[in-house]
Amino acid sequence: EAQVTQNPRYLITVTGKKLTVTCSQNMNHEYMSWYRQDPGLGLRQIYYSMNVEVTDKGDVPEGYKVSRKEKRNFPLILESPSPNQTSLYFCASRSGLARPETQYFGPGTRLLVL
Amino acid sequence: DAKTTQPPSMDCAEGRAANLPCNHSTISGNEYVYWYRQIHSQGPQYIIHGLKNNETNEMASLIITEDRKSSTLILPHATLRDTAVYYCIVRLPNTGNQFYFGTGTSLTVIP
Numbered sequence: 621e622a623q624v625t626q627n628p629r630y631l632i633t634v635t636g637k638k639l640t641v642t643c644s645q646n647m648n649h650e651y652m653s654w655y656r657q658d659p660g661l662g663l664r665q666i667y668y669s670m671n672v673e674v675t676d677k678g679d680v681p682e683g684y685k686v687s688r689k690e691k692r693n694f695p696l697i698l699e700s701p702s703p704n705q706t707s708l709y710f711c712a713s714r715s716g717l718a719r720p721e722t723q724y725f726g727p728g729t730r731l732l733v734l
Numbered sequence: 735d736a737k738t739t740q741p742p743s744m745d746c747a748e749g750r751a752a753n754l755p756c757n758h759s760t761i762s763g764n765e766y767v768y769w770y771r772q773i774h775s776q777g778p779q780y781i782i783h784g785l786k787n788n789e790t791n792e793m794a795s796l797i798i799t800e801d802r803k804s805s806t807l808i809l810p811h812a813t814l815r816d817t818a819v820y821y822c823i824v825r826l827p828n829t830g831n832q833f834y835f836g837t838g839t840s841l842t843v844i845p
Contacts, residue, residue, distance in 0.1 A: 624777070653833075655835075657775075660837065661837070662821075662835050662836050662837040662838065663778070663821075663835035664835075665832060665833070668832070678832070708775060710777050710778075712777070712778075720766070720768065720780070720783040721766075721768075721783075721825075721827060722780040723770075723778070723780065723833060724777075724780075725776075725777025725778050725779070726777055727776065727777055728775060728776065728777055730775075
């Protein structure tokens with residue numbers, strides 16, 4: 621089954637404790653993205669990647685890191701989480717060639733930073 | 735990419751057509767209109783897209799005005815499972831990976 625998976629789905633942590641949210645897709649997609657969703661602000665893009673070793677900042681990259689060492693994986697790293705990073709996070713992927721440019725989203729990771 | 739404007743919320747009676755408007759008055763000639771929806775904190779799901787012509791698929795119909803400054807997503811027979819936030823997105827193809835979702839329209843289907 622074609623899908624985007626994220627782990628963990630729920631995470632409670634404390635300020636300053638490094639964490640990684642994993643994202644994996646099995647569709648051989650070139651493009652992958654991370655979004656955060658907050659009430660009243662909609663979905664905002666954090667980082668995206670156009671292929672292996674190619675990443676770029678989205679609209680709200682501060683406090684986040686990403687890496688794309690393999691095509692299927694795109695982890696989101698919070699080196700020193702802060703309470704303002706409490707949010708719902710989505711990973712997404714899409715093919716660079718397919719039309720329409722349909723993004724496939726993961727199930728989401730709900731993060732609480734205390 | 736052009737900015738879109740959508741009403742923040744709408745209601746629709748179950749079984750009736752839901753018509754969700756989107757204004758994109760600054761759209762350029764090559765920008766596509768995409769619609770996605772998000773059901774209660776799940777990942778957004780693609781619905782339909784179009785450039786100039788009206789489009790229909792198994793989920794919905796998309797009506798784009800002749801001047802392309804606005805569009806309407808139509809769910810022909812809304813069900814309770816169509817209760818969701820609907821996002822209208824306008825973008826150029828092949829422009830990296832930026833998708834601007836905005837805050838969308840929260841559609842509530844009423845029994």
